Amino acid sequence: MKLKKEEKKRKIIDAAIKIFARNGYFNSRVSEIAKEAGVADGTIYIYFSSKEELLSAIFDEALQVFVEESKKLLEDIHDPIEKLKKIVFLHLKHLGANRDLAMVFQIEFRHNIVFMERLSKTRLADYFKIIEGVILEGQEKGLFKELNPRFCAKILFGIIDEMVTSWLIANKNYKLEKDADILVNTFVYGIAKK
Amino acid sequence: MKLKKEEKKRKIIDAAIKIFARNGYFNSRVSEIAKEAGVADGTIYIYFSSKEELLSAIFDEALQVFVEESKKLLEDIHDPIEKLKKIVFLHLKHLGANRDLAMVFQIEFRHNIVFMERLSKTRLADYFKIIEGVILEGQEKGLFKELNPRFCAKILFGIIDEMVTSWLIANKNYKLEKDADILVNTFVYGIAKK
Amino acid sequence: MKLKKEEKKRKIIDAAIKIFARNGYFNSRVSEIAKEAGVADGTIYIYFSSKEELLSAIFDEALQVFVEESKKLLEDIHDPIEKLKKIVFLHLKHLGANRDLAMVFQIEFRHNIVFMERLSKTRLADYFKIIEGVILEGQEKGLFKELNPRFCAKILFGIIDEMVTSWLIANKNYKLEKDADILVNTFVYGIAKK
Amino acid sequence: MKLKKEEKKRKIIDAAIKIFARNGYFNSRVSEIAKEAGVADGTIYIYFSSKEELLSAIFDEALQVFVEESKKLLEDIHDPIEKLKKIVFLHLKHLGANRDLAMVFQIEFRHNIVFMERLSKTRLADYFKIIEGVILEGQEKGLFKELNPRFCAKILFGIIDEMVTSWLIANKNYKLEKDADILVNTFVYGIAKK
């Protein structure tokens, strides 16, 4: 029974990702999502209180999975630079493996400032914390300069973010994660010679 | 007469920036923009064929101004790193001086993939060209590693972009451009010690 | 359930006939029709895809009812002239009994050539077929001259049509069908003496 | 000067006939007519007080020309039946020679009952008077049955009207006036044999 409920929620979220990715949030109809999920329009409102809530749920779920996986996989790595590479690799792999989800992340979540503010204060904050933690660790180990860790985290996030968006827009079939290492190297060592 | 027409167009664009920034594109009413601009609803459609066209016009105009100014100011600078600092400084100053415009740039232009594709193939491409040119110049002068210049340009743009967005979301009153130098230094020399 | 749906459709069509007749198609508001039908504006669009579609539906339904009734009542009559009288009588009675419907038929259906072309190739064609059939029958029985049956049908239709329109415009209370017999007699025997 | 004024009025009327015929009254824009006539939008309002007035003017002018020509040409004819043939011939020739005008007459003038009422009480009444006069003359000469002349006129008008409309809808290239004689013969002698 409980499982059935979870299943239905899953179906609705998956349908929403697909539809939002295809048409954009504002041009997606709740009834379309319902159809794609194989449920009645009204059913969606049993599981989610509104269309926007459904968008939030996608974000929450995906980021939670991602944060948890990152934490777990980082446990066995000790070199901060390797850790950064793993984080970036996971980020790119996750989104690269699911273009629809990537679309929703890069485009649909940026719709309005209120939404973004809320997001960046919740799940996204956890993600930034992880990156910041690694930076700090690197600094403590004497590997990184004494820059503001939050500042560094933003830079790294900005780089990854741009890579994903640019991959989406290019609409070519290259592997998104292929550049993870060079990306981190450039972030860590800069573009200047020597 | 011609002037008057240009003036009215100006007024409408300024009003649109203000209203879009305040409410977001989808939650802004054309009639609101008209009221703010001091014209009749229908007048807007004499100058812009649709609400979306109006959004495009904001982007085009702002980026054109920016690209032109950048080109001019770069002429007198010869060090590639200084050039990058100037570009970043200008980018941050421009948007930092006009929070409404920044809002429209960071949030409202990202509404849908089609819109973004179109934008990134037009004006934005010019901007990327400028950054790429500087990177290439640095490489030719033996200052920068032989990385893909487009890749480097994306990284830099991603960093700047994240700074702006994060400044918007933070909603604090720090000067956006204050970090231009350290940002470029980090980009150029990396976060690693030595 | 099914019945309820049909009922609601009925109500909307009846309301539309009334409102179209009163104000004309172009000066009728969908919201007015909704109000008259006792449903919400949006409900109309569940049953009809557009305002024009609603106009078409009125025509289709009314003509279908009329064609079916004509066919049935003609079965028991054998004299072609009597058949023509019956057709004309029915036509006049139907519209004479429902001034609103007559208004829509005579005025609102003639709005544009495209609409008329479409109509005349569908339901109206059936109606012409019936008249033509009777003319042909009369010719086969040696009662009528060997004129082109389609030409004769057009003449008869033109006469009836003008009677209805002129009755509408006159806005007097005479029974429209009272002239059915004399009308057919004139059509059949002409206005010339002997 | 006066001539120039008349010329401009002419141009506007001709443009209006063309545009109304092409798109229908409601789907024609005043600005389109202005463009076609080679004048500014506002200029139309110097000559006609409104869009509807312009439609009226077309009707008035065309019918006036027609009524006057009919009267003149009928003077030399003495046989009522020949007179009817001439009237019908002229009616069909006039509209047959100018498909755009025909379109406006058959379709655009029937838009709303108020308009039709007004028309039928003014210019159209003159036209009916002419037909009625011929019928009466035929009756006085003992050629026609003692039917109500107005009734007969309506019948004849209905027949002609249907012929024109059906010609328009058919959109074939046959000469509209070719059936004038047979049409009148059928009207006068009926469809019955002997």
Place this chain on the structure above:
DNA sequence: GATGAATGAGATTTCATTCAT
């Protein structure tokens, strides 16, 4: 819980007409 018909507020855009030049 699930359904899907019904709701009704609401927004973009059009276009006849005006009027300052």
Place this chain on the structure above:
DNA sequence: TATGAATGAAATCTCATTCAT
């Protein structure tokens, strides 16, 4: 007289959400 930019009222249709079944 002629112009055409500006006006602003107004209407179709959409669609998130509800709720009786």
